[in-house]
Amino acid sequence: MAEQVLFATAVFSLVLLAFNDKVVVPVWLQSVGRMHPLLLHFPLVLLLLALGLEIFRFKPANRTNDFYQGFLNGLWLAGALSAGITVIMGLFLSREEGYSGSALQWHKWSGAGVFFLSALLYWSRNRSWYTAGVAQTSAVFGAGLLVVSGHLGATVTHGDNFVWEPIAKLSKPEPVPLEQAVVFDHVIQPIFEQKCVSCHNAEKLKGGLMLTNAESVRKGGKTGRLFVAGKPETSLLLQRIHLPEEEKKHMPPKGKAQLTDNEIALLSLWVKGKADFKQKVVDLPPSDTLRRIAAALFKPAEDVEVYAFDAADEETVQQLSNNYRTILPLAKDSPALAVYFFNQNQYAPEKLKELKDIRQQVVSLSLNKMPVRDADLATVGQFENLRKLDINFTNITGAGLKALAGLKHLTELALSGTRITYSDLPELLRSLPSLKTVALWETQVKPADIQQLQKAYSHITFIGGFRGDEAAPIKLNPPLVKNSSVIFNQPLTVQLGHPVKGVQIRYTTDGTEPDSINSPLFTGNTLLTESADINAKAYKEGWYGSNAATFHFYKTTYKPDSVNLLLPLNRVHQADGAKTFFDGKLGVLNANSPAWANNWAGVRNNDLSFVSEFKTPVTVKSVALRTMVESETGIFPPTVIEIWGGPSREQMKLITTYKPAQPQKVYPPEMNAYEATFKPQTLSYLKIVAKPVEQLPEWHNNKGKRGLLLVDEVFIN
Template identity: 60%
Template sequence: MNYRIRTFAEQLLFVLNIFIAFILFFEDKLVLPAWLQSVGRLHPLILHFPIVMLFIAMLMGLFRFRPENESNPYYLAFLQNLLLSGVILAGITVIMGLFLSREDGYSGSTLLWHKWTGAGIFFLGSVIYWFRNKAWYRGKVAQAVSLLCIGGLVVTGHYGAALTHGANFILEPLASESAVAAVPVEQAKVYEHVIKPIFEQKCVSCHNQDKLKGELMLTDMQSILKGGKSGKLFVPGNPQISLLLERIHLPMEEKEHMPPSGKTQLTAQEVSLLALWVRNNADFKLKVTDLANGDSLRVLATSYLKPATTKQEEYDFSPADEETVAKLNTDYRTILPLARESPALAVNIYNRNAYTSRQLEELEDIKKQIISLNLNKMPVKDSDLSIIAKFENLRRLDLNFTDITAGGLKALAPLKHLHSLTLSGTKVSYQDLSAQINQLKGLKTVTLWDTGLATEDIEKLRKANVQITFIGGFKDDGKNPLQLNPPQVKNPSMVFNKNISVQLRHPIKGVEIRYTTDGTIPDSLNAPVFSHMDIHQNTQITARAFKKGWYGSVPIIFDFLKNTYIPDSVRLLLPLNRVHQAEGAHTFFDGKLGAIGANNPAWANNWAGVRDNDMVLVSGFKQPVTISSVGLHYMIEEDTGIFPPDVVEVWGGNDPTQLKLLTKFKAALPSKGDRPSLKMTAGNFKPQQVTWLKIVAKPLNSIPDWHRNKGKKALLLVDEMFIN
């Protein structure tokens, strides 16, 4: 590194120290614009560079004062440049992390430890760089501070991983082995030993006291019952209208789907356990044996639990050749030991489009060691089962959603050790299955979800094969049919210019969508069936989904809003509040409507908010436009102090210094206990030709006396404005 570059880098390091100290001291007063929030989200992307560079620099620092290194100019120059680069990158990473920590969903002691250890490493690295050539910085001192910095890197990384992946991220693979409580079924409790482990494995990493997404914590009973920002997590006895199940069943591409895309998803068994637990009133003290023998929740919970007396099975075959196993592992086929030092292998095959029977034939060299084979969702045919029958020690076979039939199962008769068979989603018939099941002598569990077998058929199989547990999934006794999810809007935006062709859909096939436009609730008989609708003006559509054998969905309201003119220039005269900056003045004409839940990070960016001053927007048009109406779309959430605007003023004209008042209007205030909602208010006036427009929305200055925050200023949140 030449002298000029190093001098610049050293000056940058000094500036970074001052800037980071300033941010840490005035952190609570920071107001971040949207572009800085985006910069903050680069924190996980670049943090690996300073970690590696500082780690290597500290290792080299341990041996710097050895005679052969102290006299080596290349060693010293490389160490100096590496240390300087690493500390500068660490400073940039710290700044990004501080920006990122200002977003909702990050709090608690883990964040504090991560923040201060990260900043501490940066300051320590800076001190090491500046004082590395001092007379007292030698030998033991250099080794001590290097080891301290290495330890700090490890600790900071640990807290960072805990924030991102959950407090138990490192030990999770070991914990998952024991997550299902090893207790006798007669002692097991449904919540403690079945439901709680599901939450811990799939949900708690994002919903704990340190990472409180959606203000929801799932670590204890009180927090689960309290719910989060969007309301109660479930309605005891009614899974069909519980938020927990609604979010789980949303399509993967929906941003409200839980767990989020990229996280480990719930299995079909886990989803059913949650639904059945809620249906049984979400009892936190209920024991598994309190349920009737044939109860679906008891059957699933029993199969989920590990027996307390289970011992690790011993196998009478030798391990497979490691090189052979390594060659057989591909992008679409994984082969892993069942446990440490176990000769047993588990095989998983992926990618339906790449599957051929050859992927099974290639396993000939390890056929004795395969005890578990997962072919879920692969196009497996009956002819492939004869290949599988050669895996003589196979214990578990997963054929869910494959193309096999019950008649083809006769090929599996040689598998004397096969005790678990899953056939969910296959086209097995009762006649063929009942004829072939007796040929599989070792079977203990058969899963038959979504096979089309009637409840009566499964009961017949249970009576005829008492040694086998048949899992048929949710038992619909006709008393509690499931409720449909509400319809969804397919249009990319519900704000339109001149007209719009409304597109409604439902993820379940065969669903009929009925609607009204007069504010009434559509029923299944008189309300029109939705097929196609073109609208040219503001229209509120109330829709419900109906299907035979299901409860109709709850009604959902879609507001399609017209905005004829989009200004050529926009600017805010007064600042927005710290939390709800959105996209500044451009928020009001981007066509993106917000959703209820202003503090949810997924939605907060759509809302612009003010509390301590008016919302004043000035907009200009390159050519005069004739307008007769101005409106805005806002949120009401009275419980959290979000109220409609007190007064809205609209000023217009062709000279920005001589605007006249075109209209002044108010919005209706909510009453105590009103549900959160989204509303639109507008003011009409005689057609006016304008080049400049000023819209002033005044937040409610004094919250009503019936509210717990009476007398305080209300928060005003607006996502769109409309000029027609």
């Protein structure tokens, strides 16, 4: 019976290998496939033992030993059969998303080779031509193939060079000098390599995310961009890290090496600092928290300031660190701590008071953009060893600053974006003898006032509108769209804004980049009657102009009374079924919204096809599908869009077809609305068919496989 099962397993494996690209694994079988890593060690042991015994099978003493021959025969059968079952599980597992690349292909075929070789040897080992030489050669070859297949499996599971990594570390090059260290290359990327790359590499693309280089980190994965520059609290990277370890989406997964507090802090501070990929460590201000922590990686702790107080209790620090507050040492072996708040919704005055047990060790405190009020500064004033305080863009006034008078060690104070005035400052400055830097930009303190302060307090550097020296103006953030929705069915007045007062916004609608002189000035009177793309930039005297921001506005005249899908959606991208296309909810490239995954409806193995019904006939002249395009991960535009219509379901005719241009190489992810226009048609039923790419192009890593089509909204006009 076992031999018959072995034969059936071989036939089934051949079928799976021949039609692997067309196999769709049902949900109930996916769990079976995921048992592949669990069971593969069993056939490995059996086959290695059988191969070893096979080498000595033809020795005279063993040839006549019935127990030896029977035991070896049983080993071969059990090893071959379990190897076949493991191969089938592996083929099921390979159909899940996140497994691709050359290592997977080599592992698949070498693993299948081990199975078929073991089955062939089992069936042939009693033939007359099967001599001692054949047995020994086959055993050595089989063992080698088994080792190669196992190594490739480790590469798929744990990342490239998993086996030799410890030895490679012995010859690791000397670390770069601090003066040459780049924040991303030498501080952030090593964290990804040590804790993340084993699951997010070209061979094992979990979640469509690769973290092997700067370009892939910028791009993100299938659930959106990895981070929002300047906003760690809304960045997917930090959200996943701060989830409880038991949560399925916590990263790194439970059982893997977890990030240390320092590593989490470095990632948070890097994202908060606009996630610059080119900035050097020494380009950061000397007092910058990220610089202080990073510098500890490149120089010994004795170069860091020595403090008179003892270190805080490690367990207490760990308990106080959470998903809205990070606490970390400034340098290796230093008792000094930096505290960083980064989630406005979680902030409350009690969160500051919770730090009372470590207030002696806190030397740096960042409350940037938190809803801090004057009363909270009384708690801050108790941090007796505080050197750096960042309360930029908080709700404090001059009245609250009096509570800081006891901070004799304070050297840096950031007050930008607050409601303080010139008259609030002299008394404060006299009470802080160690103060060296005060940031005052975007406050009621005028440039002339700052000049007077600079003359009166020459030992203090006042920053107003500039960072560092006066040759480096601050670059403005891009403008923001303030309309509650960019989808409209009536004429829409465009609303753009900017957080900095006195900014001018220039815009264009022809696809060109706006400039500060010739482009129209945005006055709030721009009225849209059709879909449009608006490019906008912010300008202000004394500041660098912002990067251009593009805002897409979509007109949709008709919403059907009912919608029915004709073919199923992809299992992973169900969204809200047929309702998805007309619910007014747009998907995004990043994961700021928890509902992001619900905004895209997708297909891969069949067409996207649905019928819309209008109880009152409508006259239609265009249909547009808004799709995501992420060529690197195989999310492509539809190859063809077909528009059908008529007075009834049975009388619909093809109105037009539209063929969107296809990516010719890897481009940055984008969202496009592909519009099919035609002569106005009066109809009660409208059928839309969009066909995904049947074979990804030759230049693609997954060439020959089907592309994924994602649609979040349909606009009918």
